[in-house]
Every structure is written in structure tokens, then in C-alpha cells.
Amino acid sequence: MTKLLPTKHLLLIAVVSVLLAVVLIALPSDVENDNKPIRLEANFEIVDQSQLQILDLQNQQTNQQAPQLSTNSLTSNLSYDIAPPSVLAKKNREPTFMEQSVKLVPGDSLSKVLSNKNISAQDIYKVSLADKKQKTLLRMKPGQTLNFVTNDTSGELTKLTLIQNRLDSVIFTKNGDQFDREEISRKPDIVQTYKEATINSSLFVDGLHAGINQSLLIELANIFGWDIDFALDIRKGDSLSMLYEEKFLDGEKIGHGNIIAAQFINNGRTYKAIRYVTKRGAHYYTPDGLAMRKAFIRTPVDFTRISSKFNPKRLHPIFKTSRPHRGVDYAASSGTPVKAAGDGKISFAGKQNGYGNVVIIDHGKGYQTLYAHLRGFARGTKRGRRVSQGKIIAYVGQTGWATGPHLHYEFRINGTHKNPVTVKLPNDTPMAKKDLKEYLPYAQEVVATLENSHSPSFAQKLALLKN
Numbered sequence: 419m420t421k422l423l424p425t426k427h428l429l430l431i432a433v434v435s436v437l438l439a440v441v442l443i444a445l446p447s448d449v450e451n452d453n454k455p456i457r458l459e460a461n462f463e464i465v466d467q468s469q470l471q472i473l474d475l476q477n478q479q480t481n482q483q484a485p486q487l488s489t490n491s492l493t494s495n496l497s498y499d500i501a502p503p504s505v506l507a508k509k510n511r512e513p514t515f516m517e518q519s520v521k522l523v524p525g526d527s528l529s530k531v532l533s534n535k536n537i538s539a540q541d542i543y544k545v546s547l548a549d550k551k552q553k554t555l556l557r558m559k560p561g562q563t564l565n566f567v568t569n570d571t572s573g574e575l576t577k578l579t580l581i582q583n584r585l586d587s588v589i590f591t592k593n594g595d596q597f598d599r600e601e602i603s604r605k606p607d608i609v610q611t612y613k614e615a616t617i618n619s620s621l622f623v624d625g626l627h628a629g630i631n632q633s634l635l636i637e638l639a640n641i642f643g644w645d646i647d648f649a650l651d652i653r654k655g656d657s658l659s660m661l662y663e664e665k666f667l668d669g670e671k672i673g674h675g676n677i678i679a680a681q682f683i684n685n686g687r688t689y690k691a692i693r694y695v696t697k698r699g700a701h702y703y704t705p706d707g708l709a710m711r712k713a714f715i716r717t718p719v720d721f722t723r724i725s726s727k728f729n730p731k732r733l734h735p736i737f738k739t740s741r742p743h744r745g746v747d748y749a750a751s752s753g754t755p756v757k758a759a760g761d762g763k764i765s766f767a768g769k770q771n772g773y774g775n776v777v778i779i780d781h782g783k784g785y786q787t788l789y790a791h792l793r794g795f796a797r798g799t800k801r802g803r804r805v806s807q808g809k810i811i812a813y814v815g816q817t818g819w820a821t822g823p824h825l826h827y828e829f830r831i832n833g834t835h836k837n838p839v840t841v842k843l844p845n846d847t848p849m850a851k852k853d854l855k856e857y858l859p860y861a862q863e864v865v866a867t868l869e870n871s872h873s874p875s876f877a878q879k880l881a882l883l884k885n
Contacts (some may be wrong), residue, residue, distance in 0.1 A: 721748035745828035774818025
């Protein structure tokens with residue numbers, strides 16, 4: 419049969435048979451392969467952080483040259499954004515701190531100063547919270563200094579110091595999420611210093627010329643103010659001496675302390691005062707233990723002159739008749755404060771005939787004082803109100819029968835008028851016997867130190883007075 423077929427047909431049949439054989443052989447293999455699961459595996463390498471950036475660069479170069487799937491490319495695609503090593507190193511290194519200082523000026527506050535220095539509101543609140551009870555930071559004053567330390571990396575406030583003066587500071591130190599508060603007070607070195615002066619023109623002019631601080635001269639006048647009227651009694655040739663404390667810090671003088679002892683020679687009379695501390699506080703006493711403080715101050719107003727003295731037969735300036743002047747008139751500017759001469763209770767506050775506005779104080783034990791021609795009364799000045807010595811009760815005026823602004827002041831004992839300038843004033847409450855026993859030996863020691871410090875001329879003047 420094969421012979422009957424042409425050669426062309428035989429060749430065609432052979433080719434078709436080969437193709438069918440190839441198809442039959444390849445088909446089972448393809449089906450089997452389709453049923454097999456495809457497994458994809460990714461091998462992750464543990465790479466040091468410092469090498470990540472280098473690996474990323476290498477993978478990018480590899481992908482550009484041969485874009486094929488590899489373990490390195492998978493690793494690169496699955497990595498996270500990580501800061502460069504230089505940034506990581508900065509975060510891990512030891513923090514550095516920056517200290518700044520600001521001198522306070524009027525209008526400054528804690529919030530204003532720190533905000534201007536880029537301190538966060540949260541840190542300002544936290545440091546304020548540490549001072550909530552004391553409120554020191556709310557009472558800051560111009561001239562004081564704020565020192566503060568911040569973390570140079572994070573900008574957080576770590577320490578704040580308020581320098582109130584050369585001795586006192588308040589420090590706020592960060593502790594976790596809050597600030598701890600601490601008060602620091604330095605102790606100055608105390609040195610006893612002696613000064614003396616002779617008065618030729620006035621207490622303050624000659625005292626300052628002798629190198630005595632003005633505040634010490636004011637304190638001296640207050641110590642002897644119950645016995646000496648520094649506006650009327652001072653005479654040329656009067657002398658003073660004092661032993662007082664000077665304060666030194668780091669070898670530099672920073673101020674003065676208390677007057678330890680003082681002596682004043684006035685018009686031939688000698689007065690001595692010694693500072694001593696008891697349970698009642700610090701006061702000045704005579705060498706015998708009597709209080710320098712009297713139950714009354716000599717003059718209850720700062721005046722320019724006495725315009726009318728105590729005179730039982732004075733000619734009245736308005737009525738031109740002989741009428742007794744039972745007090746002293748102190749000329750002063752209208753509105754000058756008038757002080758209570760001693761402790762007591764106000765028995766009258768109002769208008770009274772020719773006296774105009776009047777205040778009368780009952781001090782007990784038969785003592786009474788009167789203040790007249792007042793422009794007005796201080797707040798709280800009313801009948802029945804108790805007042806203490808030196809408290810402002812009214813203001814100078816010229817109400818009633820007055821030719822000019824002045825204070826008319828009367829001093830009465832058991833209803834009898836006394837001259838306020840010359841009346842002997844009773845001493846304050848005496849020192850307790852227990853305190854007096856300890857005081858007397860101390861007073862002798864201090865007086866000896868004071869006298870041994872006198873210059874020859876001062877010592878000679880004292881010797882002449884004793885004789």
C-alpha cells in the first residue's frame with residue numbers, strides 16, 4: 419500500500435507523526451509542573467546598622483547593572499528608614515549644657531525672661547510649680563539675677579538660680595519630671611568697727627564726714643531719740659562714738675550690721691546705749707539695764723521749727739489776748755504724717771471748737787496726748803481703736819483757729835498739762851530680773867571695749883565731764 423502512495427504524501431505523514439510524538443511527550447510534563455506548588459524563599463541577613471547605608475548603595479548599583487531578583491535586593495526592599503550614623507552618634511553621646519545669665523529690669527517676669535531664651539512653657543510651668551508655696555519667683559525685683567542651665571541637645575531647662583543678693587539665692591534643680599527647690603544663704607564675716615565724730619554743723623554732715631554710713635546715723639538718732647531731740651537739742655561741740663558690725667564677703671566689705679554700743683555727749687550730758695537680745699527681741703539698754711526706749715516719743719511729727727512754745731501766758735496770735743498755750747506747735751508742711759506718741763487707745767477723733775480736727779489718745783496710768791489742727795485722719799483712726807507708738811494717726815493741717823499748717827501737741831499727766839519738750843518721759847517695760855543678771859556683766863565688757871577705742875580727744879572730753 420505504501421507503494422501506492424506518492425513520495426510527497428509519505429514525507430508529509432512522517433513529519434506529522436513526529437510532531438504528534440513530540441506533543442504527546444511534552445504534554446504530561448507540563449501538566450505535572452502546573453500541579454506542583456511554587457515555593458519562594460527569602461533569606462534575611464543580620465546586618466550591622468553601620469553597614470545598612472553601604473548595602474543600600476551596593477544594591478542600587480547591582481540593580482542598575484543586572485535587574486534580577488536576589489537576596490540582597492529583597493533585604494534592601496524590606497529595610498526601614500534609619501538615621502545616618504552621625505545622627506545616631508550625636509544622640510548617644512554625653513549631653514552638653516549651656517549656662518546663661520539675665521539681670522532683671524523693671525517689667526521682667528519669669529515667663530518673659532525664659533520665653534525670650536527659648537525655654538518651653540512646660541519647663542516654665544514645672545519650675546513655677548516648685549515655688550508655688552514660697553512665691554519667690556513672683557516677687558523677683560529689678561537688679562536681681564537669673565542664672566539658668568539648659569541641655570544643649572534637647573533644649574530642656576535643667577537648673578534655675580535666682581540670685582537675690584550677694585548672700586541669698588534660691589536654686590531649682592531638675593529631678594526627673596519636676597524641680598527641687600533649695601534656699602542658699604552665705605554667712606558674711608563680721609568685724610567690729612569703731613567710729614567717732616564731733617558735731618560742728620549737723621549730725622549727718624559731720625557723721626558722714628567721719629566715715630559713718632547714713633543709715634547708721636539714722637539708727638543712732640532712733641536709739642537716742644527718746645532722750646535727745648535731734649532737731650532742737652543738738653549743740654556745736656556735741657560728740658558721738660559707736661561700736662558696730664561690718665560685713666565682709668570674700669574679703670570685700672558688703673555692708674554693715676547692728677550698732678553694738680553707742681555713746682552721745684549732748685550739751686554736757688552723756689548717754690550710753692547697748693544692744694541686747696532677750697525673749698522680747700533685740701533692744702537697747704543703758705549700762706544699768708534700763709530700756710532706752712521710752713513709753714513716749716519726744717516729737718510725734720517731722721517738723722521744720724517750733725512755731726509756738728509751751729507758754730501759760732502766751733498772747734494769742736488771732737485774738738490778741740493773753741491765753742495760755744498748753745502745748746507745742748510744730749510747723750510742718752500740710753499733709754506731713756502725725757504719729758502716735760505712745761501705745762494707747764483713741765478716746766476722741768473728730769472736730770473740737772478752735773482745735774479743728776483733733777485726736778486724743780489715752781495711754782493709761784494717767785497719761786494722755788492731744789493732736790490738733792489736723793488736715794485729716796489716717797485710715798483706722800477712730801474712737802476705741804488701739805494704736806502703737808509711732809503709728810500714723812493723722813496728717814498736719816490748719817483746721818480750726820490756725821494761721822498756718824502746723825501740729826498742736828499737748829502732753830497731760832493726770833489732767834495737768836506738761837511741756838512736751840522738757841517733760842521727763844517714763845521708761846519702757848524694764849528688763850526681766852533673769853535677763854538683767856546675765857546682761858550686767860556683758861554690758862561692762864562692751865562699755866570697756868567702747869571706752870578703750872576712744873581717741874585721746876574724746877577720752878579727754880569725757881574726763882572733763884566727769885570732773
